[in-house]
Amino acid sequence: MSHDIEQSLSAGESGPQRTRRILDSMGETLEQGEVPIEILNDEDIYQRELTEIFGQAWVYVGHESEVPEPGDYRQRTIGEDPFVFVRDEHGKIRVLFNSCRHRGANICRAEKGNTTHFRCPYHGWTYQNTGDLVGVPQKGAGFDHLEAEEHGLREAPHVDTYNGLVFACIAPEAPSLEEYLGGATWYLDMYFDLIDMEVIGDPQRWVVDADWKTPTENFYGDNYHVPMGHKSAIDVGIGSETATGEEESELYGIADCDGHAFSIYQIESEKPMFWGHPERVVETFNHDALDDDQHEVARKSGVTLGTIFPNLSFIFLGGRDDPNKDPVGTFCLRQWQPRGPGEMEAWNWILAPTDAPDEYKERVYEVGMSTFSAAGNFEPDDIGIWDGIDEAAGSVFAEQTEATTLFTMGRGENTAAEVDDDWAGPGTAYANGGVTDENQLDFYRKWHETMTTEGAE
Ligand code: FES
Ligand SMILES: [Fe+2]
Known part of the structure; x- marks a missing residue:
């Protein structure tokens, strides 16, 4: 590994360029057992991890025993993204995006609990624990064209359980959980x-x-x-x-x-x-x-x-x-x-x-x-x-x-x-x-x- 200060401090190196340099360098030295310490505690690498790793991988969400009853929920994150890990009223485990379809506010603010519905604290839109939108204040007076079925909570597209361990993947395409494991x-x-x-x-x-x-x-x-x-x-x-x-x-x-x-x-x-x-x-x-x-x-x-x-x-x-x-x-x-x-x-x-x-x-x-x-x-x-x-x-x-x-x-x-x-x-x-x-x-x-x-x- 070169310790050439002039080379490593190349003038005006931007975040992405620096990231590319570090990743390229890592590709060359990894099999010799050297890892650039700069991959730790780095803003640009961190942002890339959020999208390329946490936005693509199967990420652990919680254990089934944490939500044993219909309506049980827990707030969780995938990377830094807010989700609600919930067992809906039909017993199905869901990983709902904790963001109102109206203006994006968190619809769930308690760390855990049991509920049939989540009501957004901003304007009061209300969702069943299935994610379905079931209540919009002043809907008749204010909204001409609002189809409730088109405005349910977004949810992680892939959710699966392995021996009680619940994982979710937020990428559109994903291998099966078993294949991933x-x-x-x-x-x-x-x-x-x-x-x-x-x-x-x-x-x-x-x-x-x-x-x-x-x-x-x-x-x-x-x-x-x-x-x-x-x-x-x-x-x-x-x-x-x-x-x-x-x-x-x-x-x-x-x-x-x-x-x-x-x-x-x-x-x-x-x-x-x-x-x-x-x-x-x-x-x-x-x-x-x-x-x-x-x-x-x-x-x-x-x-x-x-x-x-x-x-x-x-x-x-x-x-x-x-x-x-x-x-x-x-x-x-x-x-x-x-x-x-x-x-x-x-x-x-x-x-x-x-x-x-x-x-x-x-x-x-x-x-x-x-x-x-x-x-x-x-x-x-x-x-x-x-x-x-x-x-x-x-x-x-x-x-x-x-x-x-x-x-x-x-x-x-x-x-x-x-x-x-x-x-x-x-x-x-x-x-x-x-x-x-x-x-x-x-x-x-x-x-x-x-x-x-x-x-x-
Ligand atoms: S942001 Fe949720 S009701 Fe407006
Ligand atoms: Fe230790």
Whole structure:
């Protein structure tokens, strides 16, 4: 990479030109494991992400259990666009654009609730929870030609559910959700088909001065940071027994999985692991839902994490918040919501098995809150680091030097990361997944491909 200051500060470089330079440069260096740090915390790249990534991809909207009854709704965003995630009076889940067909005001202003109708606060147009326009004040006196059926709320053209996870795509044309998820379905089945899960409480949210790509990259499989970044929590015995090395385990990094990635601890033990769930809870699982290979991976699974492109992550923690208490299988679903260049809002849903006893669900929630939430023992470790990355990324000096970040770990022949050809699931499984950058590179490959596809000019 050239550090020629004159070249990088080409006089009068416009936003789009600069974006093109950065993307071109990334195309040349990505396979060597170098990513321009300038892709983080950049206004023009961010605007392009909103249209080319969040405007095209299947984006997570919420979990079915958040809207169990007809009329239940939640405000959600796709990229930065406002939508209402609602179960209509017929039981159908819809993702309605939160914008009145009259002058565009938000028709829904509460974060959540249950309603048969949404009434716009501006002039009072009223819509059923199906999106149909059913009330217009002074319609007879003021509107000569207003066909209500032509003015229902706009809605996301593609909405689909996979094992309770609801996604929407706002592009006119889209592959099916299953096609989009590709090999990731094999893994998602292990969590959401084997276990009927429900969201406990409301999602917690917090704003971080970090680009949405920074935590996404981390959750693609930055297992390398755990012993250093989370040392204090690990030292006092909080977290997972798989991470503290109490059991013989192998950490697999699953890359090359249709743009999505996973990290899975496999633990050799007589005891069925199932992410730390105790036997009485494991008994409630749908064991027949998995094939033998999936079931064996689930049986041996300790801490597991992953990301569905672009911004849905999860961590399945066989963990505890107190070294004197038993671990529980806490599942945290994460969404890294873009909120501007170098800024994101983390959303965190804690899920527990639906058929588990209430006191167990409470423990799942407690452990989730005290480990991976804004005030948990692990989360601030990451937050306090991520914001510095994005500060550097947006700096003049990073631009002057065309600074890059490095993803070369585990990519040579003599590293400890080895492909396990016997891995039963889709993707490429790297044994010793703590020393490979293949997972994170997959994120940047998918990101770069999406940002540079034809038409993304
Ligand atoms: S903007 Fe909604 S009724 Fe006018
Ligand atoms: Fe972390």
